[in-house]
Structures are given as C-alpha cells and as structure tokens.
Amino acid sequence: MFGKYVLTLGLTVTAAAAFGGWFGSAASAAPAPRVAHPAVFNRTSASEAPQLGAAVNDVMLAKAGPRYVRTLLAHYRSITPEWEMEMSQLEPTRGHFTFGQADGIVAFARRHNMPVRGHTLVWDQMIPSWVLHGDWTRAQLENVLHTYITTVVSHYRGKVEEWDVVNEPLTTDGHMRQSIWERVIGPDYVALAFRWAHAADPNARLFLNEYGAEWNDPKEHALFQLVSGLESAGVPLGGVGFQAHLLLNAHPPQAELTGVLRQFAALGLRLEITELDVRAGGSAPLARRMAEEAAIYKTVAASCAAVRACARVTTWGISDAATWIGTANRPLPFDTHYQPKPAWYALRAGLTPRG
Numbered sequence: 001m002f003g004k005y006v007l008t009l010g011l012t013v014t015a016a017a018a019f020g021g022w023f024g025s026a027a028s029a030a031p032a033p034r035v036a037h038p039a040v041f042n043r044t045s046a047s048e049a050p051q052l053g054a055a056v057n058d059v060m061l062a063k064a065g066p067r068y069v070r071t072l073l074a075h076y077r078s079i080t081p082e083w084e085m086e087m088s089q090l091e092p093t094r095g096h097f098t099f100g101q102a103d104g105i106v107a108f109a110r111r112h113n114m115p116v117r118g119h120t121l122v123w124d125q126m127i128p129s130w131v132l133h134g135d136w137t138r139a140q141l142e143n144v145l146h147t148y149i150t151t152v153v154s155h156y157r158g159k160v161e162e163w164d165v166v167n168e169p170l171t172t173d174g175h176m177r178q179s180i181w182e183r184v185i186g187p188d189y190v191a192l193a194f195r196w197a198h199a200a201d202p203n204a205r206l207f208l209n210e211y212g213a214e215w216n217d218p219k220e221h222a223l224f225q226l227v228s229g230l231e232s233a234g235v236p237l238g239g240v241g242f243q244a245h246l247l248l249n250a251h252p253p254q255a256e257l258t259g260v261l262r263q264f265a266a267l268g269l270r271l272e273i274t275e276l277d278v279r280a281g282g283s284a285p286l287a288r289r290m291a292e293e294a295a296i297y298k299t300v301a302a303s304c305a306a307v308r309a310c311a312r313v314t315t316w317g318i319s320d321a322a323t324w325i326g327t328a329n330r331p332l333p334f335d336t337h338y339q340p341k342p343a344w345y346a347l348r349a350g351l352t353p354r355g
C-alpha cells in the first residue's frame with residue numbers, strides 16, 4: 001500500500017514513512033476484533049437513498065422558533081450537535097464535565113427517533129485551556145485523553161450511534177497536523193483514541209473525519225494511507241467522514257469525488273458526507289451564485305448516492321440564518337426565512353440514486 005504512492009507524491013511518502021514504523025509496532029499489537037456495527041442506518045441496496053442529516057445547536061433549538069424545528073423534523077433524519085460535544089464544552093475544567101447542552105440535543109433527537117452523530121472526541125480546535133497550556137508528559141496526556149474519551153463515550157453509550165473520534169488529523173499536504181495530541185503523544189494518539197472509544201461503547205460506529213479530502217490529491221492519498229494503516233493494525237475504525245466544506249470556486253468534479261468514495265468503500269468502511277455547506281458569497285448576481293451552489297450540492301449528493309457505502313449526507317446546519325461561516329455566504333439549503341433554495345431541490349435530486 002505504501003509503495004503505491006512512492007512514485008507520485010513525495011510528501012505522501014513522507015507521511016507513509018512517519019506511519020510505517022508506527023503501524024509496524026501497532027500492527028504487532030493484538031488486533032481488535034472486527035466489530036459488528038449496529039444497523040443504525042445502512043443502505044440495504046444501492047437503490048436506497050443516503051439518509052439526510054443536519055448539524056443542530058442548542059441555541060437554535062431553544063430560540064429559533066417553530067419554523068426551525070418544523071424544517072428540521074420535516075426533512076432531516078439524523079442530528080450532529082454542532083459544537084456542544086467539543087472538549088472545551090464538555091470538560092471546561094479538569095474533572096468537571098458539563099453535559100447539559102449536549103444532553104438536551106440528544107434528548108431532542110431521541111424524542112424524534114433521530115440517530116445522533118457524536119462530534120468530536122479529539123480535534124486540534126476547541127481544546128480547553130487547562131489541556132492546551134498544560135506541561136504534559138506523554139503518559140500524562142494519554143491519561144487525560146483516555147479519561148476524557150472513556151467518560152464522554154460511556155455517558156452517551158446507547159444514545160449516540162456514531163462518533164467522529166478523531167477530527168482533521170492531517171494538513172493540506174498530507175502530514176500529521178501538529179496538534180497537542182500529535183506533538184506530545186505522537187501519531188499513536190489516533191489508534192489509541194479509537195481503541196478507548198471502542199472500549200467505552202463497543203456498539204458505536206467510530207469515524208475518522210476530515211476536510212479537504214474530496215479530491216484525488218496528496219491530502220486524500222495521505223488519508224487513505226492513514227485509514228488503511230489503522231485497518232491493517234486492527235484498530236476498530238468503522239467509517240470515514242468527508243466534511244465537504246466547499247466553495248463556488250473550490251469543489252470536486254462529480255467523477256473525482258465518486259472515485260474517492262469508491263476507493264475508501266473498497267476498504268469495507270461506511271462513508272458519510274459529514275459537514276456539507278457551500279460558501280456562495282460574493283458580488284456576482286445572486287441567482288447565478290445560487291444556481292452554482294445548487295450544482296455543487298447535487299454533485300456531492302449524487303456522488304454519495306452512487307456509492308452504496310456512503311450512507312448519509314449531513315449539512316452543517318439547515319438555514320442561512322444560522323451558519324458558522326456567516327449568513328452572507330448563504331451556504332445552506334434553506335434561506336433565512338426557511339424557504340427552500342435551489343440547493344435544497346438539487347440536494348434532494350442528487351440523493352435519489354440513478355439506475
């Protein structure tokens with residue numbers, strides 16, 4: 001597998017070399033039993049459409065009013081808490097866990113029989129200051145992360161069907177991102193996080209989630225090597241999430257994204273588009289920008305629909321009224337008045353499998 005890219009991407013080979021020794025040691029560890037993941041939502045056939053999910057935050061649930069909830073329940077079938085499950089929100093001070101906000105979203109989802117994607121256990125962002133500014137040995141930080149993952153995943157055992165265990169581990173050129181986890185623990189942090197999460201909830205489907213890997217390029221190649229190595233080492237990885245934060249001038253052709261998804265599907269993993277939105281700001285005529293945005297939504301949805309292992313598309317929010325990248329970017333399928341945009345109709349059309 002590593003030799004596959006030797007002649008194409010020196011940077012990726014660098015990444016492979018970094019992983020090679022690690023996987024060599026990790027591979028010698030007794031492989032975790034292949035877990036039989038629960039059927040949360042599996043596409044039983046390629047003719048079945050991927051499920052549609054949305055990122056939801058407790059502010060919108062509490063204050064956005066009936067149109068928000070009505071739109072969510074009418075069109076979306078799964079929920080990802082937008083920020084409420086980040087480490088800075090759940091363990092703001094060491095040993096003090098604050099689950100209230102996330103519990104509210106999980107309770108809402110369970111009331112409406114909507115599966116929950118837990119997001120995210122280990123990331124380079126939204127790390128509480130007591131972790132970020134600590135002077136940790138490797139063993140001490142492993143203990144911090146082990147305790148955190150075990151506490152959080154145990155708290156939601158049986159209520160959160162999937163976890164984005166490790167989020168955005170790679171840089172654009174395919175190297176390991178120099179997060180505190182990577183710097184102090186080393187690349188082993190990825191496999192350790194998955195093993196700890198699996199030990200806390202053996203039935204949860206565990207994802208590695210990344211952005212900017214929707215193209216056939218060095219980052220995607222490095223992601224494939226990372227994922228392949230984890231699988232070879234018997235790490236309990238159940239899926240890969242492609243965030244798909246796209247722009248009008250930066251989005252993959254449908255054939256390219258479909259090819260990427262097929263490559264990962266061949267590893268036997270569940271795939272999901274986990275954070276779809278399209279920055280559509282700018283000075284060009286609005287109608288043109290909305291049409292271009294719709295075409296991108298259709299491309300992403302159709303790429304997922306074309307690959308049976310791709311079981312869900314989650315948009316990172318519902319309405320332009322509440323988006324992490326600002327309303328002016330008009331990135332989501334519904335407008336600020338919860339009226340469907342061209343992107344909504346295109347998303348629905350793309351999710352309908354062809355043939």
Ligand code: XIL
Nearest residue numbers: 082083119120167211243245275324
């Ligand atoms: C963002 C949220 O939307 C913001 O509200 C929060 O302040 C920061 O995180 N990739 C991710 C998500 O994996 O966690 C990020 O969500 C968007 C980029």
